[in-house]
Amino acid sequence: MDAQSYAPLAADSLPARLGTIPALRDRLGNPSTWRAREVGDGNLNLVFIVEGERGGLVAKQALPYVRLVGESWPLPLTRSFFEFHALTRQAARDPGSVPEVVHFDEGQALVVMEYLRDHVILRRALIEGQRPEGLGRRLGTFCARTLFRGSDLCMKPADRKADLALFAGNVDLCAITEDLVFTDPYFEAPLNRHTPALAPLVAELRADAALKIAAQHLKTAFAARAETMLHGDLHTGSVMVGPGSIRVIDPEFATYGPMGFDVGMLMANFLMAFCAAPAHAGPDHGAWILGEMRAVWTAFEIEFTHLWRTERTGMLFPPALYEEAGQAHAAEQARLDWLGGVWRDTLGFAGIECHRRILGLAHNADFETIPDEALRAASEARALALGRALMLGQGAIPGIDSLLALARDIAERDWL
Amino acid sequence: MDAQSYAPLAADSLPARLGTIPALRDRLGNPSTWRAREVGDGNLNLVFIVEGERGGLVAKQALPYVRLVGESWPLPLTRSFFEFHALTRQAARDPGSVPEVVHFDEGQALVVMEYLRDHVILRRALIEGQRPEGLGRRLGTFCARTLFRGSDLCMKPADRKADLALFAGNVDLCAITEDLVFTDPYFEAPLNRHTPALAPLVAELRADAALKIAAQHLKTAFAARAETMLHGDLHTGSVMVGPGSIRVIDPEFATYGPMGFDVGMLMANFLMAFCAAPAHAGPDHGAWILGEMRAVWTAFEIEFTHLWRTERTGMLFPPALYEEAGQAHAAEQARLDWLGGVWRDTLGFAGIECHRRILGLAHNADFETIPDEALRAASEARALALGRALMLGQGAIPGIDSLLALARDIAERDWL
Known part of the structure; x- marks a missing residue:
């Protein structure tokens, strides 16, 4: 995965693109067991639930536009950077209040975090x-x-x-x-x-x-x-x-x-x-x-x-x-x-x-x-x-x- | 003058240190005619009036400490950077309200500006x-x-x-x-x-x-x-x-x-x-x-x-x-x-x-x-x-x- 070149994730290619990241392998197990599905129902982003042999994670990736409106309303990928920084501060200020961040890739505008199962x-x-x-x-x-x-x-x-x-x-x-x-x-x-x-x-x-x-x-x-x-x-x-x-x-x-x-x-x-x-x-x-x-x-x-x-x-x-x-x-x-x-x-x-x-x-x-x-x-x-x-x-x-x-x-x- | 290495100016060496700067030569004339005197009566900085054959300028240089108190109270040189940015904004927002900036050297924490003669x-x-x-x-x-x-x-x-x-x-x-x-x-x-x-x-x-x-x-x-x-x-x-x-x-x-x-x-x-x-x-x-x-x-x-x-x-x-x-x-x-x-x-x-x-x-x-x-x-x-x-x-x-x-x-x- 080339950190320099942003590309939106897709459910079928996600294991191949993220499977080399040690923090994710630790939490999910062998990438060949990963199954990803897109569940984003919000207004802005792609959200995948990824489950593997050892557990699950959520991968949230910004899109360069407002999902609710479409490509006619561009929105910068940097929002992922701010989300990451906010999550880490909230976790420090009120431990346990937010999903744990497992991986952040600024270039891909991607935050991978704890999957809140049954929530x-x-x-x-x-x-x-x-x-x-x-x-x-x-x-x-x-x-x-x-x-x-x-x-x-x-x-x-x-x-x-x-x-x-x-x-x-x-x-x-x-x-x-x-x-x-x-x-x-x-x-x-x-x-x-x-x-x-x-x-x-x-x-x-x-x-x-x-x-x-x-x-x-x-x-x-x-x-x-x-x-x-x-x-x-x-x-x-x-x-x-x-x-x-x-x-x-x-x-x-x-x-x-x-x-x-x-x-x-x-x-x-x-x-x-x-x-x-x-x-x-x-x-x-x-x-x-x-x-x-x-x-x-x-x-x-x-x-x-x-x-x-x-x-x-x-x-x-x-x-x-x-x-x-x-x-x-x-x-x-x-x-x-x-x-x-x-x-x-x-x-x-x-x-x-x-x-x-x-x-x-x-x-x-x-x-x-x-x-x-x-x-x-x-x-x-x-x-x-x-x-x-x-x-x-x-x-x-x-x-x-x-x-x-x-x-x-x-x-x-x-x-x- | 080495832009990388900050050194406080002194009245006698000032013409040699600043004399190669075209904007200053334009306003003051030949550096051999420059006369500088330190006039800072404020709490923080060095201030020189420099006069040459063609006119005068003021050179204001931050010191790495509070002048009023001494080296025991360090104060960053970056204040010169903020002064420069404030002066340029004030000049744009209310033309003629502040001294014109003629030269800014961030590394030397130096702003050279219009001399307000008779003020x-x-x-x-x-x-x-x-x-x-x-x-x-x-x-x-x-x-x-x-x-x-x-x-x-x-x-x-x-x-x-x-x-x-x-x-x-x-x-x-x-x-x-x-x-x-x-x-x-x-x-x-x-x-x-x-x-x-x-x-x-x-x-x-x-x-x-x-x-x-x-x-x-x-x-x-x-x-x-x-x-x-x-x-x-x-x-x-x-x-x-x-x-x-x-x-x-x-x-x-x-x-x-x-x-x-x-x-x-x-x-x-x-x-x-x-x-x-x-x-x-x-x-x-x-x-x-x-x-x-x-x-x-x-x-x-x-x-x-x-x-x-x-x-x-x-x-x-x-x-x-x-x-x-x-x-x-x-x-x-x-x-x-x-x-x-x-x-x-x-x-x-x-x-x-x-x-x-x-x-x-x-x-x-x-x-x-x-x-x-x-x-x-x-x-x-x-x-x-x-x-x-x-x-x-x-x-x-x-x-x-x-x-x-x-x-x-x-x-x-x-x-x-």
């Missing part, structure tokens, strides 16, 4: 009514560990700046977020689509000046508030659940940004699952989902607090000014301030994520799999109303219980 | 009671042009991210700001010093938990809010004034940060000049300085508004959402929001700059040149009070007139 995508599990044990707690803890430990609250300033510079290279994937999440939903961008019955609501949102200003303030925060290394795409399609196991995958959108972006995108996808639940597993499942959202935020607060007290080794809020000056209470006040800021950001980013999944290019299976179009529109309309309330009411929703009450209230009303 | 440092001019024509307007315009045009309001996203990554390498100069401005003043850091009579006030500030929390929120904004390329050290010692000419120099602290940092540092140094004026040129001069502060902010607003309306070509607040959707008023509302944010940041950064110049390592000639220690302490005490009011009252000072009224009010009272 399914969380979004699918939620649609089916599954209730993975400890789900919200695990994801809230993941957010706290990765976001705290990638920031100037914890890292050496030179290391954070080097990572900031590294991930600033992830230009094209950031541009997808910048355009598709923050701008396109709010005007008639060519790639947008929505359920036809939503048309009056969509027109109302696109004429709402305050909402569009809020959207661009959120975009500014995403682009310019380089607080920490984000996963960058932390929705329920980026989480896999299996027996006693919860893993976060696909961090190719990783970039430096505000902590609330990851938490907010995750919360939004739970909220959309909640809005869709009556059409799938039923309203009881929706209530369970809200409970998991409380668990996400509670676990985030608990773990963030623990790390603030025990690993605040970066240059921000240094103990020299607080604990070592006999003012530990001031460090606690600053922690609450910080968490309050993350909470407000979380609400705003959650709101905009609800909108873009209904008004923009990339939709969610939660809604897309509702066959009855009127029911789908009614569910989506609730999520749109919720999104607007979150984006404009950041200051008026003081905590997780207020958010859940708001979600329940909006779900009881008809918005079309 | 003096603004800080010195203000102490002497000079009133440079159009001062505030020119500096406010400089801030608007450089800060707007270096941001995602104007630049292509990929270009801004590339610059963000480039300037993220300016780690050691950022660390000086991060430590000396935002942290050291608020505890007994080894390099701090202050006028002895201030001791009770200093103790009060260092015990003020709310103030120390505000300081670290400001530090977080400086470190993580990568809005635009900052000058990074825009005090009155970084401005030169001459007949009909105002130039900004010394951007070696350039980094991506919040717009209010540059504006705030500039405002703080005017405020300190105002507090010191009664001990120098007199209170009338202080009143003139406040008027120039109004001119800074007014010019900033006017030019920023002009650029917002005519050069908003970046990805933030795109016209597609506002003007092109028939909602030009929303773009105006967003502009006012943005300016409000810069104003609040300006107040906070101005407050902390006042503190660090009195409590920290690097003091200002405005106060240092007041021979009467009691008078000096009284002047500094006013600036400390003002700094605290700005850091804690960001939301309660709605505009420039409120700020100037606050400054006058504080100046009328005795704080010791």
Whole structure:
């Protein structure tokens, strides 16, 4: 295999192309026993499951274009480089949270990693009514560990700046977020689509000046508030659940940004699952989902607090000014301030994520799999109303219980 | 001259070392006519004025340590690289605002630039009671042009991210700001010093938990809010004034940060000049300085508004959402929001700059040149009070007139 010349893998030739790599032979056994199948159901990449006599691995290879759209939308192979670097950092910051990386080939834009056997995508599990044990707690803890430990609250300033510079290279994937999440939903961008019955609501949102200003303030925060290394795409399609196991995958959108972006995108996808639940597993499942959202935020607060007290080794809020000056209470006040800021950001980013999944290019299976179009529109309309309330009411929703009450209230009303 | 091997220049050997460079021969004439003298009075570098038969130039060379402190505080030569890149960007974004760069040698950490004959440092001019024509307007315009045009309001996203990554390498100069401005003043850091009579006030500030929390929120904004390329050290010692000419120099602290940092540092140094004026040129001069502060902010607003309306070509607040959707008023509302944010940041950064110049390592000639220690302490005490009011009252000072009224009010009272 010529490392200089990129070529997409294919299932039948994969054993021949990767069979000489010692790390893969160790994990899979003799290449003559390898069987590969392409299973990519995402929007961007090739994904192969490779199984051999000793075990299985996943080979994820970037394509030089957006798979969802085709060769007309080129996308650089370097996203694989950023995914590799994000995975290694996440593994160090929250061991066991992501698939183990076994092999990386930058020239082939290829990451070979642990095969999560018997795992399914969380979004699918939620649609089916599954209730993975400890789900919200695990994801809230993941957010706290990765976001705290990638920031100037914890890292050496030179290391954070080097990572900031590294991930600033992830230009094209950031541009997808910048355009598709923050701008396109709010005007008639060519790639947008929505359920036809939503048309009056969509027109109302696109004429709402305050909402569009809020959207661009959120975009500014995403682009310019380089607080920490984000996963960058932390929705329920980026989480896999299996027996006693919860893993976060696909961090190719990783970039430096505000902590609330990851938490907010995750919360939004739970909220959309909640809005869709009556059409799938039923309203009881929706209530369970809200409970998991409380668990996400509670676990985030608990773990963030623990790390603030025990690993605040970066240059921000240094103990020299607080604990070592006999003012530990001031460090606690600053922690609450910080968490309050993350909470407000979380609400705003959650709101905009609800909108873009209904008004923009990339939709969610939660809604897309509702066959009855009127029911789908009614569910989506609730999520749109919720999104607007979150984006404009950041200051008026003081905590997780207020958010859940708001979600329940909006779900009881008809918005079309 | 061997480009690979750094060696500090000396006045007597400078013509021999630089005399083969065509760009310098063009501007200075035959090297046998060159006369060089070292004039560096700053904290960090060697600065030579070189004059020849045809004209003069300035040669600024970084030293591998902090000149103010000595070889015990190493500082990388790369700051010259960042100064060069900042100067070229400032020249493009606000033509005529900075000295023209004639030659850059990265290996020698050397920038050779236009000699600003008959110019003096603004800080010195203000102490002497000079009133440079159009001062505030020119500096406010400089801030608007450089800060707007270096941001995602104007630049292509990929270009801004590339610059963000480039300037993220300016780690050691950022660390000086991060430590000396935002942290050291608020505890007994080894390099701090202050006028002895201030001791009770200093103790009060260092015990003020709310103030120390505000300081670290400001530090977080400086470190993580990568809005635009900052000058990074825009005090009155970084401005030169001459007949009909105002130039900004010394951007070696350039980094991506919040717009209010540059504006705030500039405002703080005017405020300190105002507090010191009664001990120098007199209170009338202080009143003139406040008027120039109004001119800074007014010019900033006017030019920023002009650029917002005519050069908003970046990805933030795109016209597609506002003007092109028939909602030009929303773009105006967003502009006012943005300016409000810069104003609040300006107040906070101005407050902390006042503190660090009195409590920290690097003091200002405005106060240092007041021979009467009691008078000096009284002047500094006013600036400390003002700094605290700005850091804690960001939301309660709605505009420039409120700020100037606050400054006058504080100046009328005795704080010791």
